[in-house]
Amino acid sequence: MITDSILKEAAGRVKPSAAEADNLKNTAREIIGRIDSEAARLGFNVHAIHVGSTARDTWLRGKRDIDIFLMFPPETPREQLKLEGLQLARSVSDDYEEKYAEHPYISAIYKGFDVDLVPCFNVPDASKIQSAVDRSPFHNQYVLTHINGLNDEARLLKQFMHGVGVYGSELRTQGFSGYLAELLIIRYGSFLDTVKAGANFYRGLVIDVEDHMDPGVKHPEPLIVIDPVDPKRNVAAALSEQKLYEFVDACRRFQKAPSLDMFFPPPVEPVDEPELLEIIDDRGTLLLTITFRAPDIVEDTLYPQLRKAEESVVRMLELHEFKVYRSGVWSNGKRCAIVLEMLVWSLPNIERHLGPPLEQREHADRFRDKYPDAYVFGYRYAVDIPRKYPRADELIRARLTSCALGKQVSESIRQDFIVLSGTSVLSVGEGIGEFLRELLHRK
Amino acid sequence: MITDSILKEAAGRVKPSAAEADNLKNTAREIIGRIDSEAARLGFNVHAIHVGSTARDTWLRGKRDIDIFLMFPPETPREQLKLEGLQLARSVSDDYEEKYAEHPYISAIYKGFDVDLVPCFNVPDASKIQSAVDRSPFHNQYVLTHINGLNDEARLLKQFMHGVGVYGSELRTQGFSGYLAELLIIRYGSFLDTVKAGANFYRGLVIDVEDHMDPGVKHPEPLIVIDPVDPKRNVAAALSEQKLYEFVDACRRFQKAPSLDMFFPPPVEPVDEPELLEIIDDRGTLLLTITFRAPDIVEDTLYPQLRKAEESVVRMLELHEFKVYRSGVWSNGKRCAIVLEMLVWSLPNIERHLGPPLEQREHADRFRDKYPDAYVFGYRYAVDIPRKYPRADELIRARLTSCALGKQVSESIRQDFIVLSGTSVLSVGEGIGEFLRELLHRK
Known part of the structure; x- marks a missing residue:
């Protein structure tokens, strides 16, 4: 059957080779050995323990990330954990940088791998965590003990989610x-059964693998997947409604017409100027782009x-x-853009200025x-007055800085921003053409 | 003082001369005599009794309306009242026509007066009325016994309301x-005191002269004036919020700058084509006019x-x-028009067609x-489709007949209607220029 052969082909492509797997695992063991002996010496x-998808054997071929957690006794003072943790982590490789999540950690390059070395508290159970990262070893443990050989099914699901653009909780x-993704495989038993279930996911669905959710915690998010190691936590908290339904849609499309392209889509072709001109001409809308330097965050x-x-x-704009x-937002790390496709961007010279109710004498x-x-x-009273901003771009130029913007974006916009019309959006930077193809749903 | 002299001048203009008053009252007595003797003969x-403003001595100079009610015993069968009432009424003048409110009545011309001859039931009190017209004799009676010489104040108020465009409950x-208007004078004691009160009228105000309102009856209207002869009835039921506040505004303007013009405004000058062109040019809006034959109602x-x-x-239009x-509506009895001043009348070629929620698989x-x-x-799903009606006038032409319209207006529109753009609105008929001046608030 066609589905079988697609899955077989996809599975073959996403599973690391034995050599890749051996190499990765040996490297992880080496790092753990170094940390442990350095700790003993000091x-x-x-x-140290190895966590993350490379520890759980659910990583996608070619991924070269190793997550090593440095387990400190839970009673360790935070300051000590920070100092000793960083000292141990730095001993792995000279090629590293210090990063910061809830507390500092080290990101190192070791034998061609990206190694994150994260100090955490070795708490007795997940309800005792002192820092968000303390939960990771429990996640690791849970998956290792429940995935029951479905590792390649998890790989298929991750690759599928990646291919249809819904993978990644950042x-x-x-x-x-x-x-x-791993929890869904554990819950539904296979990639195909997850797709079958996913085709009918809906806002408000609760998936509670351990049947232990805390009824006192309200989850406002579109999909609620109760963390098997923490009854209060929604694993899907970062998932937007849009991405939930894009996944639902993808599952249905796969059921209807399975294809390898859904796992490995061809690269998005950037929209070029002639095509963009044609799109705008056809639609009769106006593209307005606000662009500014990307803040360093x-x-x-x-x-x-x-x-x-x-x-x-x-x-x-709509108030006016x-x-x-x-509309959509874009950044390539250097520049940012807010792109607006306008239906009405120019208005008559008058506007109604509403006055107070006559009751307020x-x-x-x-x-x-x-x-x-x-x-x-x-x-009420009202009066027809000359419209202050008869054009959308004038309004943006005059009033953008008075909009509610995030801190660093606001700082960047206050320094400088440009409003572009039409195809000049293509000049904002590398990658904008691909973004426009997706924004405009242009296949 | 300036107000005094304005009021004196206005009062002089609205009060009928002694000769006019005598002539009218003699005529009314003549008609009553004719009816009564004809009734005796048959x-x-x-x-018969004389009711309305000419009976209450509150009519405005030059008004030549006489309302005569034919009082039948309350136990008279309706059919008999109709037959005998019309028979009596027709005896007044050969120059008459039969009209119809809740039941038929006669509108006759007699010695240059417009005489309405209305049969009604002579019920013992207003709570026993069998037909809406039966209430009029009680209104008449109430005003006659309560106005206490304030007749000329009532005339001033009526003329003021007329001058500022809020007089008339049709x-x-x-x-x-x-x-x-008469009740307001009875309540507030004079024209000036009514203006003083009126300047602070507000939505939901209750004026209950007899302090007898029925708390079981809810009045949703903007102003509630409880009928002194019927605790359940709001005399101001026909008053719109717009007209209430136009009156409030007029009272305030009069307080601030009293002027005879507010009683006797100069005639509204019709907007002509050059002025309309200039208005439209200035504003940058589009006038769209839907015009059709006035139905015979x-x-x-x-x-x-x-x-x-x-x-x-x-x-x-807004749904699209x-x-x-x-916008506004107009008729001169021959043609009707719906005039729309458009802020957005032309849109790009695409529109979003929203599909069902993905949950409805x-x-x-x-x-x-x-x-x-x-x-x-x-x-939900959505798709960008070609906009079916990129222009407002196309939409109106294509879909007007599928709008919810009143019965006879709908019939007329189904037969034929025209959509005009810009200054061609001036061609729809006599009186449109005056209407446009007021619609566009063009002084």
Whole structure:
């Protein structure tokens, strides 16, 4: 059957070769050995463990990430964990940088692998965690003991999610995390059964593998997958409604017409200028682009700010009676852009300025004094005045900095921003053409 | 003082001369005499009375209306009242026509007066009325016994309301009735005190002269004036919020700058083509006019239908993403018009066609099959399709007859209607220029 052969082919492509797997596991063991002996040498009560998809044998071929956690006794003072943790972690490789999540950790290059070395508290169970990272070893443990040989099914699901654009729980994507994909496989038993179930996922669905959810915790998110190691936590908290339903749609499409392309889509072709001209001409809309230097912050900070800025701009435009057909945010690390496809971007010279209700006599009298042409409009005064911003781009230029924007995005916009019309959006930077193809749903 | 001299001048202009008053009252007595003797001759147990503003001495100079009611015993069968009433009424003048309210009556010309001859039941009190007209003699009685010489103050108020455009409780105006004006004078004691009170009228205000309102009856109207002869009835039921506040505004303006012009405004100058061109040019809006033959119905039936049609058209336009800045309805008895000042009247070639929520799988699948370019839009499918009506006038031409319109307006529109753009609105008929000046608040 066609599905079988597609799955076989896909599985073959996503499973690491024996050599790759051996190499990775040997490397991880080496690192653990180094940490453990260094700890012994220094007299620290610490040992290292390997976590993450490469530890659980659910990683996708070619991925070269190793996550090593340095397990400190739970009573260790935080300051000591930080100091000793970093000291141990730095001993692995000279090629490293210090990063920071809830506390600092080391990201090193070792024998061609990206190795994250993360100090954490070795708590007795997940309800006792002192830091968010302390949960990871429990996740690891849970998957290792429950996946029961379905590792390749998890790989298929991850690759499928990747191919259809919903994989990744970082705030840029707002999609499915690797751990979430693994839990779905554990829950549904196979890739195909997950697709079958996923085709009918809906807002508010609760998946509670361990049947232990805490009824006192309300989860407002579109999909609720109760963490097997923490009854209060929704593993799918980062998943947006849009990505949930893109996954549902993808599952249905796969059921209807399975294809290898859904796992390994051809690269997105950037939209070029002639094509963009043709699109705009056909549609008759106006592309407006606000672009500015990307602030020097991680994507998980940047994207929420970009989305906030996008929302503010759209709200401002619609308050001023312009109409936005669709919008999106983009960054390539150097520049950012808010792209707006406008349905109404130019308006007549007048606008109605609504005055106070006549019932508020003092205000109403003042309004009438100020505007001799005021008229009664229902229960209020109103007056026709010259429209201050008859064009959307003028409004943006004049008022963008007064919109609610995230901190760093706001700082960047205050320094400088440019409003571009039409095809000049293509000049904002590398990768914008691919973004536009997806934004405009142009196949 | 300036107000005094304005009021004196206005009072002098609105009070009928002694000769006019004598002539009218003598004529009314003559008619009553004719009816009564004819009734005696025919052996009917009926007598006539004079009601309305000419009976209450609150009519405005030059008004030549006489309302005569034919009082039948309350136990008279309706059929008998109709037959005998018309028979008596026809005896007054050969120059008459039969009209119809709740039951038939006669409108006659007699010695240059317009005489309405209305049969009614002579019930013992207003709570026993069998027909709406039976209430009029009680209104008459109430005003006669309570106005206490304030007749000329009532005349001033009526003329003021007329001058500022809020007088008349018919459904064309939705303003103040004569009886309502008289009650306000009775309540507040003078024209100036009514203006003082009126300047602070507000939605939901209850004026209950007899302090007898029935708390079981809810009045949703903007102003509630409890009928002194019927605790359940709101005398101001026909008054719209717009007219209430136009009156409030006028009272305030009069307080601030009293002027004879507010009683006797100069005639409204029609807008002519050069001025209209200039207005449209200045504002940058588009005037769209839908015009059709006026159906052969009374204004009280016509205007609610025109307003309903206006509302439907505006709703249809806004559903299709056009924007109406203001609108109004007009008729001169021959033609009707719905005039729309458009803020957005032309739109790009695409529109978003929203599909079903993905949760409704069957519908969603059918949608996706039908539209291969469908995309996920939040929790629904959507697709960009060619906009069917990129221009407001095309939409109106294609879909007006499918709007909810009143019965006779709908019939007329189904026969034929025309959509005009810009200054060609001036061609729809006599009186449109005056209407446009007021619609556009053009002084």
